[in-house]
Amino acid sequence: MIEFNTSLIEWSRAQFALTAMFHWLFVPLTLGITFMLAIMETIYVRTNDPEWKRITKFWMTIFGINFAIGVATGIILEFEFGTNWSNYSWFVGDIFGAPLAVEGIMAFFMESTFIAIMFFGWNKVSKRFHLASTWLTAIGANLSALWILVANAWMQNPVGMKFNPDTARNEMQNFWEVLFSPTAINKFLHTITSSYMLAAIVVIGISSWYLLKNRDILFAKRSIVVAAAFGLLFAIVTISTGDSSAREMARVQPMKFAAMENHYHGKSFAPLVAFGALTPDPDTTKKQDFVFKIEIPNMLSYMAFLSPNAYVPGIYDFTHGNPEKGIISYQERIDKGKVAINALATYKQAKKENNDSLALASLTTFEANYQHFGYGFANTPEDLIPPVATTFYSFRIMVIFGGLFLLLFIYMFYLSIKNKLEGKKWLYYIAIASIPLVYITSQAGWIVAEIGRQPWVIQNLMTTKAAVSHIETSSVIITFWLFAITFTALLIAEIRIMLKQIKKGPKTEGGH
Amino acid sequence: MKTIKIILNKIFHLYYDGFRSMTVGKQLWIIIAIKLFLMFAVFKLFFFKDFLGSRFSGEKEKSEYVIDRLTQPK
Structure with missing residues (x-):
């Protein structure tokens, strides 16, 4: 009988999430x-x-x-x-x-070296060298x-490796397959471009405060034109990469895709729920009906498979199986998984006893x-359904x-060029x-990505409960609260120092 | 040799003068120092020991333990 300490798992998950x-x-x-x-x-x-230098230096301080x-x-x-997730590690x-x-060798050193020149080098190096350092800092940060x-x-789509049953480790077979997997490309592009949107909103929001206070007008207007153009460009890329991420998700993490839509019964011509509310009480399969919903016809089929009549499997297709569509049930997969686990145990024992034929079999x-x-x-199959409501709402917060923000970028850019x-x-x-809202939106994106793939820590290969270290739950609870206090203090410090600098505003300085 | 000396001198002064002329940066360095102290001298030392590393000396023992955990979880 497989037993796990639920409290330890939940606290470890909460700590990592925090x-x-x-x-x-x-x-x-x-x-x-x-x-x-x-x-x-x-x-x-x-x-x-020199106004552009003043602008650059102010935002450099904020950065x-x-x-x-x-x-x-x-x-x-x-x-x-290393401590809480040792099996996984x-x-x-x-x-x-x-x-x-x-990352440690290349990007971090690149980033940290050029940051020093960027901050300290205004009067020490040539204009062009300083500019190159600023660009390299940006590239270094993004390479990290x-x-x-x-x-x-x-972890979302494990490729390019082979499991070694003698060491219990996955070994890299193809670095390029890991680096260039469609999931990796989409994840990188979607994450960084959505981060660019966040930064653009922060710049626009702070600049708008100056306009509201009727001070540093030229600084604020120029900051807004750069941020609005930057935000607009990358909002378009974010939408495009979000679209391809959804298709990739439908292919490699179809349960997450179904949970994101509260989509239980698979169907062709599947509609996308643009907005809706779920009943508060889930049934035993975590199913919550809609109180109301606004749908876009055929859109889910199109989003997943670029075809309006494509069949989009629902949560029940995975838990119960759908032979007609070639989907085996989770119960069958659980049974096969247990066969794999037992075979690994037998293999290990056979190797110890030098029983080569049993080991090979x-x-x-x-x-x-x-x-x-x-x-x-x-x-049970229900163990493999992620928290549906959290995934459903988080996706809508992110998209809506x-x-x-896209509309805000368009309007701000239009007003900027028309003065x-x-x-x-x-x-x-x-x-x-929009500043706090963009942070909520960014977090919602990660909630979709990470809560939506529960219970997997590595898709199809390792669940969260198999990954956790068997340590004292009390120590996890203590560190959870220590982190909560420390990080809250850091956040308060950041907000206070930033507000102080924003109130001070950009200053005129010498140098080239 | 002389060129290297000049370059090293310039790098030294880049950092030295940079740190000396910081305004908001001083406050930030204090925060960074406190944060790193908490992370490495408190959290890492007292709460985040390497679970496998602190129990097993060799790779073989670690892998056997993990296989045990995965095949006979308790």
């Missing part, structure tokens, strides 16, 4: 604002207009505050891998290690994100069923607010209110 979400409060602004800094400084170098407070918050996640082997090592996101994408059985390995840790930005107080308030 630290990852706090870490993600700092990262997206860094990814986006560095490129906007590079654009602003490029304009300064080309025009020699510096965010970078300083956020730097190393991701290291906590690595601590947790061992199991992923060098698949996770390789991208993170490349690439390797982390490649590792995350591998069990290895063959194991390899034939390895694709179902993770299912063996589940007791993302769409509103009609002044005197629109209602718009300034919307732009300022």
Whole structure:
């Protein structure tokens, strides 16, 4: 009988979610604002207009505050891998290690070297060298994100590896397959471009505050034109990569796709629920009916398979199976997973006893069923359904607010080029209110990606409960609260220092 | 040799003058120092020991433990 400590698993998950979400409060602004800094400084170098230098230096300060407070918050996640998720850490082997090592060696050093020149080098190096450093800081920051996101994408779609039953580790077979898997490409592009949107909203929101206060008008208008153009361009890319991410999800994580839509009964000509509300009480299969919904006909079929009449499997297709569509039931996969687990145990014992024929036979059985390995840790098909309502609502928060930000970029850009930005107080308030909303939207995106794939820590291969270390639950609870207090203090510090700098505003300085 | 010395001197002064002339940066460095102290001297040292590394010395023992956990979870 397989038994797990539910409290330990839930606290470990909560702790990881807390630290990852706090870490993600700092990262997206860094990814986006560095490129906007590079654009602003490029304009300064080309025009020699000191106002552009003033603009660049102000946003550089905002970036510096965010970078300083956020730097190393991701290291906590690595601590947790080794302590709370040791089975997982061992199991992923060098698949996770390789991208993170490349990140450490290449991107981190690149980023940290050029940041120093960017901040300290205004009067020390030539204009062009300084500009190159700013661009390289932006590229370095985004390259750091690439390797982390490649590792995350591998967990969503494990490719390019082979499991070694002697060491219980997955070994990299093809680095390029890991790096260039469609999931990795979509994840990287969607994550960084949505981060650019977040940074653009922050710049527009803060600049709008200056317009509202009727101060630093030229600074605010120029900041808005850069941020609106930047945000608009990358909002279009974000929509495009979001669309391809959804198709990829329908292919490799169809349960997440179905959960995202509260889609239980598979069908052709499936509609997309543009907006809806779910009944509060789920049944035993976590099913919640709609209180109301607004649908777009055939859109879900089109979104998943680029065809309005395509069959989109629902949650019940996976839990109960659908032979007509070639979908085997989760119960069957659970049985095959248990066969794989038992075969691995037999293989290990046979190797100890030098029983080569039994070892070979069990290895063959194991390899034939390895694709179902993770299912063996589940007791019922319902264990493999993610939290549907959370995934459903988070997806809509992400998409609806993302769409509103696109409209804001379009309108702000239009007003900027027509020089009609002044005197629109209602718009300034919307732009300022968009700052917290864009952070909520960004977090919602990750909730869809991570909660939507539960219970998997590695899709189809390892569930969260199989990944967790058997440590004292009390120690996880203590560190959960320690992190909550520390990160909240950091967040308060960031907001206070930023507000102070924003109130001070951009200043005129010397240097080239 | 002389060129290298000049370059190293320039790099030193880039950082030295940069840190000296910081305004908001000083406050940030204090926060960074406190944060790193908490992370490495408190969290890592007392709460985040390497689970497998602290129990097993060799790779073989670690892999056997993980296989045991995966095949006979308790």
